[in-house]
Amino acid sequence: MDRINIQASTDYEVLIGKGLIDSCGTHIRECLFRAQKALIVTDSNVAPLYLGRVKSSLEREGFSVSDYVFEAGEEKKNIDSIAGMWAVMAEEEFTRTDIVVSLGGGVATDMGGFAAATFLRGIKVVQIPTSLLAMADAALGGKTGIDLPQGKNLVGAFHQPSMVIEDTDCLATLPSEVFTEGMAEVIKYAFIMDKELYGVLSEIADSGKAMSLQEDIDTLTKILISCVKDKAEVITEDEKDNGRRQILNYGHTIGHVIERNSNFTLAHGVCVAKGMGIITDACLKSSMMSADTAESIKDLIKAYGLPTEDPITPEDAVSGAMNDKKKRGDTISLILVNEIGKAEIKKMTPEELLEFLR
Numbered sequence: 001m002d003r004i005n006i007q008a009s010t011d012y013e014v015l016i017g018k019g020l021i022d023s024c025g026t027h028i029r030e031c032l033f034r035a036q037k038a039l040i041v042t043d044s045n046v047a048p049l050y051l052g053r054v055k056s057s058l059e060r061e062g063f064s065v066s067d068y069v070f071e072a073g074e075e076k077k078n079i080d081s082i083a084g085m086w087a088v089m090a091e092e093e094f095t096r097t098d099i100v101v102s103l104g105g106g107v108a109t110d111m112g113g114f115a116a117a118t119f120l121r122g123i124k125v126v127q128i129p130t131s132l133l134a135m136a137d138a139a140l141g142g143k144t145g146i147d148l149p150q151g152k153n154l155v156g157a158f159h160q161p162s163m164v165i166e167d168t169d170c171l172a173t174l175p176s177e178v179f180t181e182g183m184a185e186v187i188k189y190a191f192i193m194d195k196e197l198y199g200v201l202s203e204i205a206d207s208g209k210a211m212s213l214q215e216d217i218d219t220l221t222k223i224l225i226s227c228v229k230d231k232a233e234v235i236t237e238d239e240k241d242n243g244r245r246q247i248l249n250y251g252h253t254i255g256h257v258i259e260r261n262s263n264f265t266l267a268h269g270v271c272v273a274k275g276m277g278i279i280t281d282a283c284l285k286s287s288m289m290s291a292d293t294a295e296s297i298k299d300l301i302k303a304y305g306l307p308t309e310d311p312i313t314p315e316d317a318v319s320g321a322m323n324d325k326k327k328r329g330d331t332i333s334l335i336l337v338n339e340i341g342k343a344e345i346k347k348m349t350p351e352e353l354l355e356f357l358r
């Protein structure tokens with residue numbers, strides 16, 4: 001098992017290894033020795049696979065365990081689900097030393113974290129991500145929240161977990177399209193800050209093994225560890241997203257608009273991949289990057305089974321982006337990668353963004 005430390009307002013460990021679902025109770029008990037009750041928040045796809053095992057592991061450590069299972073999908077990432085979690089905790093008389101355990105993909109980790117951030121003005125949360133996307137990104141760094149009809153993640157709180165437990169055995173059984181969308185966030189780290197990871201991912205792609213990476217858990221674990229270390233570095237530097245953390249939004253500004261316009265029928269990672277491709281085209285057209293770099297970026301995204309294009313018009317992209325929570329005043333911070341391994345944050349007005357995307 002690997003342990004990676006994240007230094008934020010509270011320091012915590014990310015545990016990465018095989019079989020951790022069945023020993024999660026022991027690890028949670030080691031760091032939260034006063035907790036008596038745990039609420040497991042998970043979705044209807046993950047519950048049949050792992051809820052019973054996580055529950056048993058917690059019960060073996062003396063926890064009294066409740067659960068809240070919501071219907072899988074982005075649609076349930078709303079205040080009604082959070083109210084349901086609050087109600088269970090209130091009925092079970094949770095106190096401030098009790099805990100929430102989020103189990104699943106990004107929707108579960110965001111909502112479990114938000115329920116914990118708000119119940120009794122804040123109780124502890126442990127994140128157990130089971131998708132590649134959540135392991136590499138969503139479960140780390142304390143961003144929690146829900147969607148509004150007006151936009152994704154518009155309500156939320158920063159609430160760092162007490163521990164993140166990543167069982168790499170979960171990756172082998174992910175549906176292949178769920179695995180593939182997670183690769184968008186993995187590839188993102190290579191582009192924005194990790195040239196070495198870019199080298200590893202390119203080598204796999206060049207040897208024709210990109211689409212079978214899911215079967216190679218050892219290589220995948222090494223890649224995941226690189227991503228977690230990258231994210232730990234960024235969170236340590238800028239926990240509250242006022243500076244460098246914004247580079248993690250590469251591909252997300254346009255990606256979120258595409259995701260919302262599809263009524264969430266397109267997966268988040270697929271939309272991020274499209275967003276990265278669209279920004280790359282715009283950078284190339286604006287002569288900010290070389291044709292070789294643009295080709296390398298798009299080739300890597302495609303090699304892992306992800307798209308780099310979308311029919312969205314520049315006008316729709318801009319009006320959607322201006323509704324994004326990352327907008328500050330009249331400008332939006334767009335993340336650009338013109339050299340692999342290096343991201344820059346560029347503030348743009350709506351007019352500048354439109355001009356850039358046209």
Ligand code: GLY
Pocket residue numbers: 137138140141143241245248249
């Ligand atoms: N997912 C981007 C961030 O955690 O900042």
